[in-house]
Amino acid sequence: MTRRFAALAALLLATPASAETIAIVDARLMTMTGAGEVERGTIVIRDGRIVALGADVAVPSDARVIDGRGGVVTPGFIQADSTLGAVEVSQVPASADRATHSAAISAGFDISLGLNPDSILLPVSRLAGITHAVTTPLYDDRRGRALQFAGQAAVIDLAQRPQMVTRPRAAMVLEMGEGGAERAGGARSSAIVQLRATLADVRHFAAHRAAYDRGEGRPQPLSRVDLEALVPVAQGRMPLIVRVDRASDIREVIALAREEKLRIILDGAEEGGRVADAISAAKVPVILDPLADLPRSFSELGATMENAARLHAAGVTIVIKTGSGVAHRARELRYGAGNAVAWGLPHDAAVAAITINPARVFGVADRIGTLEAGRAADLVLWNGDPLEPLSQPQALFVEGSEKPLTARPLELRDRYMPPLP
Amino acid sequence: MRHAALVLLAATALAGCAASRPPQPAPAPVADTAPTIDRDPYPSTYHAPAADRVALVGATVLTAAGDEIANGTVLMEGGKIAAVGASLAVPDGYRAVDARGKWVTPGVIDAHSHLGAWAQPESVDAHNDVNEMTDPNTAQVWVEHSVWPQDPGFDAAREAGVTAMMILPGSGNLFGGRSVTLKNVPSVTMQGMKFPGAPYGLKIACGENPKRVYGAKGRSPATRMGNVAGYRKAWIDAQDYARRWDKWETAGRTGEAPKRDLQLETLAGVLKGEILVQNHCYRADEMANMIDISREFGFKIRTFHHANEAYKIAPLLAKEDICVATWASWWGYKMEVYDAIEENAALVHAAGGCAIIHSDDPILIQRLNQEAAAALSAAWRAGIRISKADAIRWFTANPAKALGIADRVGTLEPGKNADVVLWSHDPFSIYARAEKVWIDGGIVLDRTDARYRRHSDFLLGQSGETK
Numbered sequence: 028m029t030r031r032f033a034a035l036a037a038l039l040l041a042t043p044a045s046a047e048t049i050a051i052v053d054a055r056l057m058t059m060t061g062a063g064e065v066e067r068g069t070i071v072i073r074d075g076r077i078v079a080l081g082a083d084v085a086v087p088s089d090a091r092v093i094d095g096r097g098g099v100v101t102p103g104f105i106q107a108d109s110t111l112g113a114v115e116v117s118q119v120p121a122s123a124d125r126a127t128h129s130a131a132i133s134a135g136f137d138i139s140l141g142l143n144p145d146s147i148l149l150p151v152s153r154l155a156g157i158t159h160a161v162t163t164p165l166y167d168d169r170r171g172r173a174l175q176f177a178g179q180a181a182v183i184d185l186a187q188r189p190q191m192v193t194r195p196r197a198a199m200v201l202e203m204g205e206g207g208a209e210r211a212g213g214a215r216s217s218a219i220v221q222l223r224a225t226l227a228d229v230r231h232f233a234a235h236r237a238a239y240d241r242g243e244g245r246p247q248p249l250s251r252v253d254l255e256a257l258v259p260v261a262q263g264r265m266p267l268i269v270r271v272d273r274a275s276d277i278r279e280v281i282a283l284a285r286e287e288k289l290r291i292i293l294d295g296a297e298e299g300g301r302v303a304d305a306i307s308a309a310k311v312p313v314i315l316d317p318l319a320d321l322p323r324s325f326s327e328l329g330a331t332m333e334n335a336a337r338l339h340a341a342g343v344t345i346v347i348k349t350g351s352g353v354a355h356r357a358r359e360l361r362y363g364a365g366n367a368v369a370w371g372l373p374h375d376a377a378v379a380a381i382t383i384n385p386a387r388v389f390g391v392a393d394r395i396g397t398l399e400a401g402r403a404a405d406l407v408l409w410n411g412d413p414l415e416p417l418s419q420p421q422a423l424f425v426e427g428s429e430k431p432l433t434a435r436p437l438e439l440r441d442r443y444m445p446p447l448p
Numbered sequence: 449m450r451h452a453a454l455v456l457l458a459a460t461a462l463a464g465c466a467a468s469r470p471p472q473p474a475p476a477p478v479a480d481t482a483p484t485i486d487r488d489p490y491p492s493t494y495h496a497p498a499a500d501r502v503a504l505v506g507a508t509v510l511t512a513a514g515d516e517i518a519n520g521t522v523l524m525e526g527g528k529i530a531a532v533g534a535s536l537a538v539p540d541g542y543r544a545v546d547a548r549g550k551w552v553t554p555g556v557i558d559a560h561s562h563l564g565a566w567a568q569p570e571s572v573d574a575h576n577d578v579n580e581m582t583d584p585n586t587a588q589v590w591v592e593h594s595v596w597p598q599d600p601g602f603d604a605a606r607e608a609g610v611t612a613m614m615i616l617p618g619s620g621n622l623f624g625g626r627s628v629t630l631k632n633v634p635s636v637t638m639q640g641m642k643f644p645g646a647p648y649g650l651k652i653a654c655g656e657n658p659k660r661v662y663g664a665k666g667r668s669p670a671t672r673m674g675n676v677a678g679y680r681k682a683w684i685d686a687q688d689y690a691r692r693w694d695k696w697e698t699a700g701r702t703g704e705a706p707k708r709d710l711q712l713e714t715l716a717g718v719l720k721g722e723i724l725v726q727n728h729c730y731r732a733d734e735m736a737n738m739i740d741i742s743r744e745f746g747f748k749i750r751t752f753h754h755a756n757e758a759y760k761i762a763p764l765l766a767k768e769d770i771c772v773a774t775w776a777s778w779w780g781y782k783m784e785v786y787d788a789i790e791e792n793a794a795l796v797h798a799a800g801g802c803a804i805i806h807s808d809d810p811i812l813i814q815r816l817n818q819e820a821a822a823a824l825s826a827a828w829r830a831g832i833r834i835s836k837a838d839a840i841r842w843f844t845a846n847p848a849k850a851l852g853i854a855d856r857v858g859t860l861e862p863g864k865n866a867d868v869v870l871w872s873h874d875p876f877s878i879y880a881r882a883e884k885v886w887i888d889g890g891i892v893l894d895r896t897d898a899r900y901r902r903h904s905d906f907l908l909g910q911s912g913e914t915k
Binding site: 115116117118119148205274301318319320321322323324325327328329354355356358359362365366368369414415416417418419436437439440443444445447 | 569601759781786788789790791795798814828879907
């Protein structure tokens with residue numbers, strides 16, 4: 028069939044070195060910059076870099092032309108709250124490096140170390156237009172809820188190359204609310220008290236490192252690696268992802284961040300729509316799952332499909348994810364964004380929530396998240412609305428490198444699929 | 449290896465399943481009376497919602513009987529579909545609903561749900577009643593006795609067009625227990641939701657789950673071969689049990705009757721073809737083993753659930769007339785689902801089989817249409833020609849077949865129960881929302897009317913907002 032031939036042709040033409048000129052023509056361009064959308068535009072990519080884009084861009088004579096008629100070009104999608112690169116099979120512990128239960132390594136757990144660029148999950152995710160992920164530590168609760176912090180998240184690319192870390196140590200992960208309470212002894216109050224005490228310890232440590240290393244000064248309950256990892260958090264340089272859902276917990280966390288001068292990112296925030304104005308006033312971004320509409324706990328009684336739309340309407344920067352620690356089901360990211368649109372979020376805001384917004388929130392907007400001349404091409408050509416399941420990517424670039432639209436599941440399909448009539 | 453549970457079972461005496469409901473409730477002396485076995489001891493008390501005569505006019509209609517009808521009209525009367533066609537005249541006495549620009553399909557049916565049995569708030573242990581993991585064979589449990597009709601998940605599913613579903617016990621055991629088929633109507637009792645006349649199912653689980661659960665307890669099954677030995681032992685016992693009861697029945701019900709055994713009664717019900725086998729099984733090789741086991745003991749497997757490797761044996765499953773209830777997007781969470789592909793349903797369909805998109809999840813049950821769209825999109829990507837008129841069957845007509853209720857629901861054909869969804873958009877679009885839903889011709893959801901929202905008592909008076 029033509030689609031399969033097209034995919035095969037794209038595979039044959041894919042050039043890792045990208046030393047060529049490519050023009051995507053006649054497509055709608057969602058730039059996610061001030062330039063907005065270009066209804067029928069052209070993007071010229073030379074040696075992996077966008078050199079021109081817009082409605083009136085000439086196609087160089089030496090360019091390989093990709094016909095984008097009826098299609099849409101978006102920046103590559105960014106899967107937030109993911110474990111891509113850190114897991115192969117969820118229930119095979121030896122293939123998963125998403126979490127630690129070492130008492131000596133909590134905040135110090137740095138997920139950017141030990142990632143696997145050969146993971147078969149990366150090309151699977153690319154088939155859904157995902158070029159980057161925020162790989163984020165999970166808590167290992169198998170031995171009870173023990174550790175205060177899950178560790179540090181990293182921004183990675185899905186190009187399957189050795190240097191896959193776009194930004195290491197992009198944020199620290201802390202669960203508050205019900206989970207935080209359980210980790211701190213069973214009550215929300217103790218989690219808050221513990222966090223304040225931890226921050227005081229970290230600041231003391233930062234001011235007295237030499238004494239600490241001589242074994243002097245006040246005793247520290249945290250390990251040295253944990254203390255060191257928390258210094259940029261306590262100083263407001265590293266954002267702290269706070270997992271929290273209940274409206275009252277969100278208010279508490281915002282107040283605590285203000286007092287302690289922390290940069291926080293709310294994660295989950297299923298009742299965020301109820302306190303949207305407070306979140307907006309504090310200029311705190313929110314990572315949310317638009318599909319989380321059930322009262323799964325007593326902290327999520329106000330969960331609603333309209334959460335994304337309400338927070339956006341209040342002026343909050345939202346980042347859309349689908350589930351926590353998403354890896355195998357990363358393909359569903361664009362469907363989550365589409366559902367948010369079905370429940371009131373403007374379409375361009377939904378695309379922003381999986382491109383430029385996570386790029387900004389995680390400090391990589393200078394590299395990814397937009398279509399801009401001068402940047403390495405990080406983009407996807409779709410044959411229709413990228414949020415629709417019935418649309419598929421036709422071409423994909425990860426930071427300058429065109430990637431074939433193949434993956435192990437497609438090879439399995441082709442092995443077992445009978446010849447087409 | 450010693451099979452403690454089943455040794456215990458065999459030692460237990462036996463009983464049967466022959467007679468139907470006692471004709472009269474008159475108490476009789478306990479002794480010297482032939483036992484009668486009530487095969488429907490928790491009968492449905494479902495009453496159809498009040499139905500008026502409704503005409504949906506001008507929609508694109510996917511009948512799930514093969515047609516996509518532009519500018520279609522669907523007439524409902526007396527709780528049944530009265531007529532479906534293009535540009536039908538609306539007879540007098542029908543309330544016309546302007547459905548131009550919208551789509552109409554049969555009610556969504558989920559072949560695999562745990563709603564009610566693992567109810568919201570699901571993080572609360574007290575609400576987890578889905579997996580009786582105390583013995584590898586718990587064929588004696590009936591999941592309907594775990595169903596809490598106040599689960600807010602029922603409301604969310606109804607608002608997504610789900611009109612019927614099969615609730616299954618979990619997959620921790622070789623034999624998990626009986627399933628139950630429910631109509632998704634607000635009700636205080638499980639019996640009020642029970643789909644009248646729907647057959648029971650028996651949940652069987654292959655592979656990793658039972659061997660992991662019982663291997664960790666240091667007992668059988670700890671391996672896949674242990675799983676199979678466990679199934680075979682149970683079916684041998686069930687055959688013996690059925691034989692004792694048949695013997696007693698054919699001997700004129702005289703002499704000492706066998707003692708009833710709930711576990712064997714359910715298994716014997718499968719052997720008699722009265723209870724449908726609903727088999728959690730991922731891998732192609734294990735499905736082939738299960739088919740051989742069914743031949744060895746003389747029963748039929750109705751549906752393989754999850755079945756992510758069905759595409760590797762699609763012609764076999766089509767030939768055996770076994771449905772495949774699966775996902776498009778789920779994979780990789782354990783070894784037995786490592787080879788899952790998005791095209792699974794499409795390849796089963798293309799081989800002439802019965803493909804179903806199921807949920808197994810209180811979130812996904814709210815968007816089976818979108819999961820089917822992802823499966824359809826994968827088919828198109830592969831060059832497999834499947835129309836929306838065919839793919840709609842994956843979450844309507846085909847699950848109705850798997851549940852044994854296809855003579856009543858699953859398609860929009862005259863005489864079928866009027867379980868109908870009016871969608872805002874093409875249901876294969878991410879933007880489609882169920883606007884109105886009818887069950888047996890009675891409206892159970894109208895987006896414009898808050899009375900149809902959030903029936904669950906649990907949500908009453910909570911600080912959360914309606915969505």
